[in-house]
Amino acid sequence: MREFCSVLLLSSPYSVLTYSMPEDLPRQMWHVGGRVVVPLGKSFRVGILTDADVAEPEGCVCKDVLWPVDRAPFFSAGYLDFIRDLSIRQMDAAGKILARVLPAALRDLPLFKTREGLAVRLGDLAEGDARAGLARDWMAGRFAPHVCTRRPERLFSLITEPPWPVRPQATAQLDVLRYLDVHGVSSTKTLNAHFGKNVSQPLRVLLRKELIREVESHFEPDVVCAPAAATFSLTDEQQQAVEGFWELLTDRTPRSALLFGVTGSGKTAVYLELARRCLCLGKHVMLLAPEVGIALKLHRDVREALPEANVRLFHGYLSPSDRQRTFMELADQPAPGIVVGTRSSLFLPIEPGLVILDEEHDASFKQDEGLIYQARELAYGRITRSAGLLLMGSATPDVKVFHAARNGGIALKRLPNRVGEARLPVVTLVDLRVEPPEHGPFATSVRDALVAAVHAGEQVIILHNRRGYAPVLYCETCSEPVKCPHCQVSMTLHKRRELLLCHYCGHSLLFPLSCPGCKGNEFLPLGSGTERLEEFLRDDLPRDTKILRLDRDTSRRAGSMQDTLAAFARQEAQILVGTQMLSKGHHFPGVTLVVVVDGDLGLNLPDYRATERSFQMLVQVAGRAGRGEKNGRVLIQTRNPGHYCWQFVRENDYEGFFTREIALRQVMGYPPFVKLALVRVSLPFDQPDAELMNAFAGRIRAVCPAAGVRVLGPAPAPLAVLRGRKRFQCLLKADSWPAIRGVCAEMRKMLSGEKNVRISVDLDPMDML
Ligand SMILES: Nc1ncnc2c1ncn2[C@@H]1O[C@H](COP(=O)(O)OP(=O)(O)OP(=O)(O)O)[C@@H](O)[C@H]1O
Ligand SMILES: [Zn+2]
Incomplete structure (x- = not known):
């Protein structure tokens, strides 16, 4: 038959x-x-x-x-x-x-x-x-x-920052250098595609001149392990958390749990002990971080703590051949091991008995483009099939997750104290209306504290969540800022790199330039980013003060992010300036002072999660202070000290914040009390939209009420033009996902015949811009 x-x-x-x-x-x-x-x-x-x-x-x-x-x-x-x-x-x-x-x-x-x-x-x-x-x-x-039908792609990275010792006539070489400067580590394939020709000749020359090098990945795991840290035994609190989670892990039903532990409470040690036991049970472990930088740190932690374990590092920046090799090896059912990585590891072909999401609250666990997903949901999907445990850990849990933990849907364990003698830092607000910035962006008291810490030989972290030199370059002739032609947002000046960059689409212009609007040549950089801050500090502080900067710009060269973090950990510099990349996950015992230049930056975004995200980032960065022997302090500059979040940031009071926030969400009708979806419609910039959007709006209004879905919009998105496309969005609210899905399917159908119109659906959106 x-x-x-x-x-x-x-x-x-x-x-x-x-x-x-x-x-x-x-x-x-x-x-x-x-x-x-x-x-x-x-x-x-x-x-x-x-x-x-x-x-x-x-x-x-x-x-x-x-x-x-x-x-x-x-x-x-x-x-x-x-x-x-x-x-x-x-x-x-x-x-x-x-x-x-x-x-x-x-x-x-x-x-x-x-x-x-x-x-x-x-x-x-x-x-x-x-x-x-x-x-x-x-x-x-x-x-x-x-299987290997393709030639493995070669990846290249810059070795040095501009200016480069290359003749101006060598345009092919300069083009490649500039491309690597803007886009970071790139493959031969991308380079050839971008330039529309084979660039192996200039690449060869640049390799010979040692201006670029070939790399395995954007982020290579550290070759040398730090000397094994002195072994310690778990504190009673840690031990209790481990035993509680272990019971869940071994009870043969899928479970999710939250480890809510203040910054520096030793959550990693709990993860590692559970991972060790899970391997002994004969099951795989996934230990995931929101960012590659933290994944590399965890990878090092695992190798130190469990030197015998079979450990793999996996993230989106591995070379294609490394990714392929990992998939093949894991499909081959190797002995149980640990995968340390970022969200995409959840698609590896193993059955994990334990999935750990460290810093679970972080927005980077959500993938917003292409395949849209939230790692937490994916992870739960994985462990339901293996009857395993999903363990989330954070000092500032996602409000939704903590709500579920409060209501018993997620098991909860706490680590309310820092390990050993370390205390939580003292947080002080500096009201810039009373004490205006008189030293670059710093108020006098903040600058004094900085100088005193440097004098005392201590380490300082300065957070400014904006990269580049200045976010706006203002033309003094026509009084207009230089804008990205594809996104209609201001382009950011990157002074040292002699570039203007659109932070949304990556479009770049060489600087100096003449104004695209009026051909004027006089410009004024407005506002400041991390690069300008670093420049100010170099001028202002004693000459021998060593300063490092960590942001996406300084991480473009392969390995440079790790070099910076390692140098700061070895106390080779006293000041580390950077964006939110440095706010979480890292442990620098020498840091006694943390300064936040503009505490209001994230508070006023048009997003119901804006306060939650700001609160999390501020508590996390504050948590980098005072993790060693000396007590820490945190100075946050603000012009809006009346905002409700400050009281909770000052007292490091997550639960107080949560209580306030969840009450607001209930009144306003936001998650977790409703299901939320963001539907985006985009079309080419020059295509008329009025008729289409009117008809679309009318049809949505006809469908939604019957389905029990409330709809806001369609209206132009806060970023109304992006990458050359006009964007509209509507927000759907309902009591259940099926109701929302039904309406989304209808909306897709409504637009399916329209030329050049794209629609995307983001369930439980993280990014509302
Ligand atoms: N039981 C222990 N005894 C001594 N030291 C410990 C113990 N547990 C953890 N530590 C050390 O305490 C430090 C802080 O731990 P860890 O980085 O895990 O904190 P964390 O809870 O993850 O903080 P954060 O949320 O800020 O990242 C680490 O250097 C770790 O080695
Ligand atoms: Zn742009």
Whole structure:
């Protein structure tokens, strides 16, 4: 009797199709969860065999599956189920989701080779005399696909900052240098695509001149481990947390839990002990951080604490070949190990018994572009299939998560004290209306504190959440700021790099320039970013003060972020200036003073989470002070000291903040009391929109009430133009996700025939701009 199976295509049209199983090939060649090659139209595709026992479809003739790619299942049934579930929730095809998360080489048609190295054409696999023999060879392991059809991409990084010792006539070299300067580590493929030609010649010259170097990844794991920290035993609080979580981990039902521990309370040690025990149980562990910088720190922590464990580092900046290798190795079911990484690790083909999200409140756990997802939900999806534990940890939990923990949906353990003798720092607000900034951006008392700390040989962290030299470059001739032609926002001046950059789309202009509007040449940089702050400090502080800066600009060269963090940890510098990158996760015992230049920066964004995010960042950065022997203090400059968040920041009172915030959310009708979705519609800048948007608005109004969905908008988005497209958005509120999904599906249908119009749906949005 003929047998039929389902195959999920990993390339367009991404559908699930029914094929017949070839009767002349042994049944043992096929594995549910393994990749297969199937014919489609006149070509071949790679798909995943998702079901080997389906009924014969009526009224159509099925083609045979051509040949397997994997000798064993690549994905477990649980993994495929997880992807299917995600596809329902994201309203996107499962094949498309997988195509987005699998390394390209694993979706490509493989090259089949005999053991002698002779290539076998796909057509020959379909028919021909060799087929039976090849099947025998396959079973005996003498015939296999060769996956690596692409040449591994080479990655390049700058070695030095501009200016570079290159003749002005050597334009090809300068172009490449500038590109790497703006975009950071880039591959040959991106470079060739950008310049529309092969750039291997200038690359060769630049390598020889030692102006660039080839790297494995943007962020290479530290080769040398710090000397193992003195071993310590867990405090009673830590021990109790471990035992509580361990009970949940071993009770054979999926669980989620929150470790709510103040900054410096030793949450990492709790994670590591649980990870160790989980490995002993024979289960995999995923330890995830919101940012690569913190993932690298955790990777080091794990290797120090568990030197015997099998540890892998995974994040979005690995080279394609590294990503591919990790997927292949893990699909091969290695002994239980630990994956340390960022959110995309959740798609690796292992069954984790324990998933830990460190700094769980962080917005970077949400992916906002392409495949939109929240790592917390994905992680829960993973551990439901393995009956494992999802452990979230933070000093400032997400308000939604803490609400669930309060109501018993999530188990809660606390670490209310810092480890050892360390105390939480004293936080003081500096009212800039009373004490205006007289030393660059600093009030006199703040500057005095800075100088005193430097004198005393202590370390200082200065947070300013804005990179670049000045956020606005104002033309004195036409009185207009220089704006990005694609986004209509002000371009940021990066003085040292001699660039103007759009922080939204990456568009860059060389500086100095003449005003794009009036050709004027006189400019005034307005406001200040981290670069200007650093410049001010160098001029203002004693000459021998060592200053480091950490932001996306100083992290463009491979390894530079780690170098900066390591140098500061070794106390080679006294001051570290930077953006929110330095606010969390790191442990610098020498820091006694933290200064926040503009505490109001994030408070007034048009987003219901603005206060929560600001509060979290301020408490986190304050938490970098006083982690060693000496007490810490924190000075926050503000012009708005009446805001309700300050009282809680000053007292490091998360729960007080939570109580206030959750009451507001209830009154205003925001999550967790309602489900929220943001629907974005965009169209090319020069395309008329009035008629379309009016009709769209009318139809939404007709659909929403019946579905029990309230709608705000459509209205122009706060960033009304981005990357050359006009943007509109509407906010949907309802009591249930299915109601929202129903309306979103309708909205997609409404716009499906419109030319050049794109629609995206963000469930539970993090970024409302
Ligand atoms: N039981 C212990 N005894 C001594 N030192 C400890 C103990 N537990 C943790 N530590 C040390 O305390 C320091 C702070 O711990 P850790 O970085 O884990 O804090 P955290 O809770 O993650 O803070 P944050 O939320 O600010 O990142 C680390 O250097 C760690 O080695
Ligand atoms: Zn732009």
